[in-house]
């Protein structure tokens with residue numbers, strides 16, 4: 097959880113000159129800013145152009161006493177009407193075409209991009225790297241990416257709707273159950289950038305944090321090797337302790353006996369638990385395994401049945417590790 101605290105303390109890197117927009121850090125983030133500032137400043141200028149003379153005319157040409165009458169009335173002026181119709185059309189066309197080109201760029205996946213798979217789940221992100229055969233997950237997960245490469249994210253959700261939001265990259269996309277959505281970016285700046293869930297998804301939504309770490313290519317390769325080695329060297333119990341954090345069991349299960357959303361893991365191994373059906377079960381290897389893969393089959397009495405299934409997310413050795421870890425918490 098230290099990484100989470102660190103993340104919560106992490107400030108969004110903001111532009112120093114204005115102090116209101118986060119630093120642009122992707123290939124098209126600057127295009128976004130240009131369109132935004134264009135719309136804002138021209139919008140402000142046009143607003144003043146209309147409102148200032150309007151207020152001034154109202155004051156200057158108001159009727160000063162009751163008998164005052166207009167000396168002449170103009171009702172048509174073709175020239176002025178043509179101007180005030182076509183100038184705004186030209187302006188709106190510029191706004192539309194500029195914005196639409198940017199939209200096309202973001203929503204068209206580039207050819208040959210490096211593919212990462214993102215899974216949203218209450219309440220953390222898992223990112224799988226098919227090329228490198230690694231994955232990162234958990235609250236505060238560090239998602240390493242190489243600088244200056246096109247990266248495509250193929251995203252889906254394990255449970256409810258989440259939304260993957262990277263403010264510095266100016267991208268955000270809903271992550272849906274039962275359907276893939278995609279995003280792409282090209283990280284131009286080396287550094288660490290926060291990832292938020294931008295779709296309210298339950299209790300710990302605000303803790304659903306991670307960060308993208310952009311590294312030069314060689315540093316990125318070393319980072320990948322580091323993750324591979326770390327996983328090979330762990331004992332089953334150590335692996336279990338790591339998965340307890342990275343698979344976010346920690347959000348719902350404590351290891352010190354205190355109550356969270358689910359029962360504490362402390363001393364649970366070898367005891368008897370009562371199911372919602374009233375049946376009694378012994379918490380042994382097989383029960384833990386089944387409960388992690390299909391939790392809804394054997395819900396424990398007195399708790400909301402909110403535990404997600406980890407089917408397909410844990411290897412055989414991962415499950416062994418988790419069992420050994422729970423067993424060790426006497």
Ligand SMILES: [Cu+2]
Nearest residue numbers: 258293297304
């Ligand atoms: Cu979420």
